[in-house]
Amino acid sequence: SVLVSMLEARRESSDSGCSSDDNSDVERDSNCRCDSQGFFRRSIQQKIQYRPCTKNQQCSILRINRNRCQYCRLKKCIAVGMSRDAVRFGRVPKREKARILAAMQQSSTSRAHEQAATAELDDAPRLLARVVRAHYDTCE
Known part of the structure; x- marks a missing residue:
């Protein structure tokens, strides 16, 4: 029963927003973990313009397919509350x-x-x- 609850919690956290990395135990803002935060930070800092989604911007972003549609991945990061203004541009x-x-x-x-x-x-x-x-x- 402990194993079942752990699997359910892991499934809920992966459905709650961005993709999750099982190697990282520390959750960050908006239940997103380090891998999506890094993707989001790089996207904002480098001002990357991703190609528009070919599937009507409704791609399911999961750990196994998160690199297929970067447009939807960035859109989902913003939808779960990641802030463009909170991205730091390095140390001064x-x-x-x-x-x-x-x-x-x-x-x-x-x-x-x-x-x-x-x-x-x-x-x-x-x-x-x-x-x-x-x-x-x-x-x-």
Whole structure:
């Protein structure tokens, strides 16, 4: 009975979305395992355009036939919730990260100076009016 439940669980996980690799025990996002995640990541990073499906985009994606229709395989990965936006494009080197951070800090500093100068200019007419009023009060 334990063997039957294990087989049923394995069958359900293979039907739940992308293809599954029996050698991998760790499930990832949307019940998809490493093999489909690698396929999805490579497809997005390399901007691969697969040939349209010849079977009305209704191919059954299983472990034994997952390489037959890459168009439907990618479509199924997206359907089960894999996100194009979550695909990372490699690590950012430390120097590049430091350069980006410095540029962001410089931008925020210059923005703060610009806001302070704008505030002073907005206050200039009021300041001028007060000086003129003080001059009239003391000179008349």
